[in-house]
Amino acid sequence: MNPTYEIRSGTLAGFNTLVPQLGGSPARLLAAVGLPVDCVRRPDILIPLATLVDLLNLCVCELNCSDFGLRLAEMQGLRMLGVLGKLLLGEENLDAALGASHRYMVLHNQADHWRLAEGNGCLIARRVSHSDGAKGSEQYSELALGAACRLFRELAGEDIRPRQVHLRHSPLSPPQRYHEYFEAEVLFAQEYDCLVFEVELLQRPLKAPSESLVQYFEEFTRALLLEHRGDVAGQVHTLILQTLGAQQHSLAQVAQLVDTPVRTLQRHLRAAGTSFKQLLLEARMETARWHLRASNIGIGLLSASLGYTDTSAFSKAFRTVHGRSPLQWRKQQR
Template sequence: MSIVYQVRSGALSGFLPLVSSLQGDVDGLLAEVGLDREVLANPDRLIGIEQLASLLDNCAKCLDCADFGLRLAGYQGIDMLGVLGRVLLTAPTLGAAFNAAQRFMALHNQAEHWRMREEGGRVCLHRIEHFYAVDNPRQYREMALGACCRLVRAFGGEDLRPLRAEFVHQPLAPLSRYRQFFGCEVLFNQEFDRLVFDSSVLQRPLLPPDGQLLAQVDDYVRELLSRCEENLELQVRTLVSQTLGLQQHSLAHIAALLGLHPRTLQRRLLAENLQFKALVQDVKMKTASWYLSASSLEITQLADMLGYAETAAFSKAFRLSQGLSPSQWRAVHGVSKPLI
C-alpha cells in the first residue's frame, strides 16, 4: 500500500523573503519539485513531504546555505498555524499549550507527530516521523525542531531557551550556528530529535495575545471559511478537523468560529438533514482510519487525540463505524514497513 504523506504549505511561511534575501530564483526552485507560487499564497494547500524535503535540500545546495532549514524556521510564528493558532492562544499555561500542541501536530501534519514527556524535572518534546521513504530529510528536520523552538518563545516569552536540543543526524552547519539559534547546548547523532526544557516552563502563563496577531488569524479564519461559504457541511467539517486534536470541537466552539449561536447552527444543519454529532463522529472515524493506515501511532494515543476517555470506547465506536477493530483495520490497511 502506497502512503502519501502531506503537510500544509503553511510550513513554507517565510520562504519567499528568505530565498529573495539569498538572491535565489523562487519560481525555479519551486518548479524543480513540482510546486508553484500558489503554495506560498495558500497556507492550507497540502504538499507532499517528499516535495518539501527536496525543496529545502535543493535550496541549501543551490543557495550555498547550509543552515537553510533553521533560517526558514526563524521566519515562522503563531500566524502560520491559522485557526489552530487562535485556539492555542486560549490555553492558560505553556503546559496546557504543549498538551494541545502535541495533539495539534499529529492531526495537522500527516508527516510527523510530537510527544511531550516529563523526566526527572525535565520536559522533553520528541519529534516522531511517520515517513521512511525520503532520503536524508535533514533540512526538514532542522526546520521542524527550529519552528517548535520559535513557537515556544512566541507563546511563552523570548527569554525561554531549551536546556538542550538534540538531532539524530550529523550537523549540517557550524556548531556555533545551532547554539546561536537555540541558545543552548545542541547534540547530534542522538536517539531522538527533541527539545529539553526545565519542567517549570509548564506553569508559565501564556503571553497576552497580540491584538494585531489575533486580527491576522481572524482574517485567516474568515478566508478559510469563505472558500466553502456556500457549503455549511464543509465549513463544519473543516473546523472540526482543524480543532479536533485540541478538544475544541464542541458545538458551542464551532458555532462561535462561524459567528453563529449554537441553536442557529443546529437549525441550519437540520434544514440540510445533517446533525452536528454525526458530522463530528464521521470526521473522527476518517481521521482514525487514516492514522491507522498510514502511521505507527499507538492506538491508545490515537484514542486520546480523538477525545475518547478510554481506548475501549474508541475501539467500540470504530468497530461500529468501520466493521473492524482498530488493530484489525491496521493489519488489513496499514503500511508494511516499520516507520521511523
C-alpha cells in the same frame, strides 16, 4: 512496499515570505517539486514527506542557504497551527497549550510526532520519527526542532531558552549558527532529536499575543471560510479538522469562529441535512483513516489525540462506521 508518509502543507508557513528575501521565486521552487503554487496559502493540502524534503534541499542549493530549515522555522511558531493557534491563545498556561499543540501535530503529520516527558527537573520534548533514516531529511529535522522551539517562545515568552538541543545528524551549518538560533548548547550525532527545558516552564502563563498575530489569525480564519462560502456544513467540517487537537469540539466554539449564533448555526446545519455531531464524527473518521493507511501511530495515541475518552470508545465508533476495528482496517489497507 514502504508507506508514503504525508504531512499537511501548514508546515510551509512563512515560505512565501522567506524565499523572496533570499532572492528566489516561491512559485518556481514549488513547481520544481510538483507542488501547487497555492499550497502555502492552503494549510490542509497533503504533501508527501519525500516531496517536502526535496523542496527544502532544493532551496538550500538554489538559494545557497545551508540553514534554510532554521530560517523557515523562525517564521513559524503559532502560525503553523492554523485555526488551532487562535484557540491556544485562550489557554491558562504553557502546559495546557502544549498539550493541545502536541495532539494537533500528532493528527496532522504521518511522518513523526512529539513525545513530552518529565524527569530530573526537565521537560523533554522528543521528536519521534516514523521514517528513520530517510535520505536527506536533515533540513526537515532542523525545521521541526526549530519550529517547536519557536512555538515555546511565541506562547510564553521570548526569554525561554532550552537547556540543551539534541540533533541526530551532523551540523549542516557552522555550529555557531545553531547556538544563535536556539541560544543553548546544541549536541550533534545524538540518539534522537529533542529539546530539553526546565520543567517549571509548564506552569508559566501565556503571554499576550501581538496585534499582528491576532490579525493573522482573523485573516486566516476568514480565508479558510471563504473557500467554503455558501456551504455551512463544509465550513464547520473544515474548522473541526483544523482544531481537532484542542479537544474542545463544541457547537458554541465553532459558532464563535464562524461568527454565527449557536441556534442559527444549528438551523443552518439541519437545513443542510446534517448536524454538528455528525460532522465531528466524519472529521474524526477521516483523520483516523488517513493515519491508519500509512502512519505507524499507536491506536491509543490516535484515539486520545482524536478526543476519545479511551481506546474502546474509539474502536466502537470506528467499527460502527467501517464494519471492522481500526487494527483490522489498517491490516486490510496494508
